Amino acid sequence: MTAFIWKGKNPKNRKVKGEMEAETAEQVKSALQRRKITPVKIKQKPKDLFENIAFMQPKVKDKDVIIFARQFSTMIDAGLPLLQCLEILYEQQENPSFKKVLKKIKESIEAGETFADALKKFPNIFNELFINMVAAGEAGGILDIILRRLSAYMEKMAKLKKQIKGAMTYPAITLAIAVIVVGVILVFVIPVFSKMFADFGSSLPTPTLLVVGLSNFVIHKIWYIIGSVVIAVFVFKKIYASKKGRIIMDDMFLKLPVFGILIKKVAVSKFTRTMGTMMSSGVSILEALEIVARTAGNKTIEFAMLDVKQGISEGRSMGDPLLESGVFPSMVCSMIAVGESTGALDTMMEKIADFYDDEVDQAVKNLTDMIEPFMMVFLGTVIGGLVIAMYLPIFKMAGVVGS
Numbered sequence: 001m002t003a004f005i006w007k008g009k010n011p012k013n014r015k016v017k018g019e020m021e022a023e024t025a026e027q028v029k030s031a032l033q034r035r036k037i038t039p040v041k042i043k044q045k046p047k048d049l050f051e052n053i054a055f056m057q058p059k060v061k062d063k064d065v066i067i068f069a070r071q072f073s074t075m076i077d078a079g080l081p082l083l084q085c086l087e088i089l090y091e092q093q094e095n096p097s098f099k100k101v102l103k104k105i106k107e108s109i110e111a112g113e114t115f116a117d118a119l120k121k122f123p124n125i126f127n128e129l130f131i132n133m134v135a136a137g138e139a140g141g142i143l144d145i146i147l148r149r150l151s152a153y154m155e156k157m158a159k160l161k162k163q164i165k166g167a168m169t170y171p172a173i174t175l176a177i178a179v180i181v182v183g184v185i186l187v188f189v190i191p192v193f194s195k196m197f198a199d200f201g202s203s204l205p206t207p208t209l210l211v212v213g214l215s216n217f218v219i220h221k222i223w224y225i226i227g228s229v230v231i232a233v234f235v236f237k238k239i240y241a242s243k244k245g246r247i248i249m250d251d252m253f254l255k256l257p258v259f260g261i262l263i264k265k266v267a268v269s270k271f272t273r274t275m276g277t278m279m280s281s282g283v284s285i286l287e288a289l290e291i292v293a294r295t296a297g298n299k300t301i302e303f304a305m306l307d308v309k310q311g312i313s314e315g316r317s318m319g320d321p322l323l324e325s326g327v328f329p330s331m332v333c334s335m336i337a338v339g340e341s342t343g344a345l346d347t348m349m350e351k352i353a354d355f356y357d358d359e360v361d362q363a364v365k366n367l368t369d370m371i372e373p374f375m376m377v378f379l380g381t382v383i384g385g386l387v388i389a390m391y392l393p394i395f396k397m398a399g400v401v402g403s
Contacts, residue, residue, distance in 0.1 A: 003045040004028045008037040018091035019045060019099075060098045060125050062161075066154045068098070069130075073147035082143075083109060101125060114138055128291045129274060136282040146281050153277045156353075160269060160360060167262075167364045174375045178382065183218070185386050190215035193390045205396065207389040250299040254327070258370065262363045267301050268332055269356035276349030285345075286313060301327055318345075 006028055007017045016037060022028045025042045032039045068089060075085040083106065090102040101122055108118035116135035119126040126134075130150060137146030194212045197204055204212070218225065239245035254260045271292055278288040286309055293305035304325035311321035319337030322328045332352055339348025 004042055005045045006032060006039060006043075007041040008032055008039045011036050020091050021103075057097045058095055060095060060101065062154060062158045064093075064095050064098045065125060065130075066151050066158065068093075068102075069147045069151040069154065073144045073151065076144035076147065082115060098125075115143070127295060129278065129295060132283055132287065132291060133278060133281050140282050142282075149277055149281055153273060156273060156357065157270070160266065160357070163360060163364045164262075164266065167367050170368060171371045171375060174379070178375075178379050182382060182386070185383070186215045186218045187222070190386075190390065191219070197393055205389075205392045207385075208392050211386055211389040247299045250301075253298065254300055258367060262360070262367060263298070264327065265356055265359050265363050267296065267298065268328060269353055269360055271296075271301075271305070271328075272332070272349040272356065273353035276346045276353060279346040279349065285318075304328070 002023065003019055003021050004025060005017070005019055007015065010016050020028050020031060022031065025044075028042050029039050071089060072085055075088065076082070080088075086102060086106040086109070090099060090106060093099040093102055104121065105115075105118040108121065109115060114135070115138055116131050119131050119134060133146050133150055134143065137143035190211060194215065197208070197212075240249050254263055256263075274292050274295070275285075275288055278291065279285060283291075289305055289309040289312070293302045293309065296302040296305060304322070304327045307325060308318055308321040312318060317337060317340050319333045319340065322336060323330060323333040335348055335352055336345065339345040342348075
């Protein structure tokens with residue numbers, strides 16, 4: 001099969017374009033005409049010189065999967081067969097990496113596999129939640145509804161991730177700039193002043209001596225400092241990659257003064273949103289808890305989920321084990337208990353998730369508002385302190401000359 005790029009006009013005389021695999025250009029033309037598209041230009045797709053170099057290919061982003069799920073849902077709801085939906089989405093897909101994935105999924109389904117089984121071959125793109133919900137949708141004949149719920153869920157999770165990333169970006173960039181500026185001052189500016197002060201021959205103030213000493217240390221030990229930072233990062237990653245280290249670190253993250261509260265709120269929002277989406281889609285509560293535990297991203301929260309699952313399997317309600325975990329607020333546990341008793345647990349989960357989405361918004365705003373003045377004071381103190389320390393001898397000499 002050869003890949004062809006085509007351009008044409010639809011029945012409304014609007015320009016459309018896409019890609020299609022066929023033996024000849026005539027087959028592409030015939031296929032387009034069957035779809036009531038008037039072909040304008042059909043040509044063989046040029047070879048991608050870098051298609052076999054993995055790191056040079058674009059990554060499949062969450063946005064690509066969200067659009068795929070939403071469009072797929074619309075087409076299934078309109079009555080199009082599964083394979084035809086995949087064919088259309090494959091042709092219209094602009095991300096070459098995702099395009100290859102869609103092609104392989106289509107081939108797997110043509111070979112007799114279910115849609116969910118075909119998705120399992122790409123765990124880096126479609127997570128367990130996505131695959132299990134698709135399987136439930138296929139079994140219940142409500143794949144369009146499931147895909148619509150999935151796209152809505154993923155959009156909210158993407159928004160949540162963007163908020164957290166945005167909150168972390170500002171302090172990270174500010175701190176990086178501060179380190180670079182301080183490094184430049186210590187390595188290039190202070191030595192100039194230090195040489196000038198040496199020519200004066202007079203004793204220097206204590207702050208100036210400290211800054212000059214720090215500058216000399218950084219200049220002569222720069223490679224040791226860089227090596228120490230690299231080693232520290234490597235050791236941290238190795239510790240975090242180990243099972244015991246991950247448990248200790250994740251527990252510490254939850255106990256951080258400000259960030260720990262934010263992490264807990266994000267965890268509650270993600271847990272309730274995921275559980276509500278899965279349960280309303282027909283996934284059993286035990287299976288949903290297992291998936292939520294594996295995708296929690298924090299070992300302390302994962303163990304809490306597994307304890308809840310164990311409690312439910314022993315006949316307990318969900319609210320009590322959640323409260324005992326110490327991770328979830330009592331209000332959340334009480335609302336979940338009410339949802340269980342009224343038989344509307346999935347709806348209650350969605351309401352809690354909506355509430356905690358707003359809580360995360362406020363927490364991120366509060367964090368940003370708090371960090372901004374702190375970083376300004378930090379920068380002013382460090383850089384201002386260095387500058388003042390270097391100008392103190394000049395002020396001292398000016399006073400001596402004036403007297």
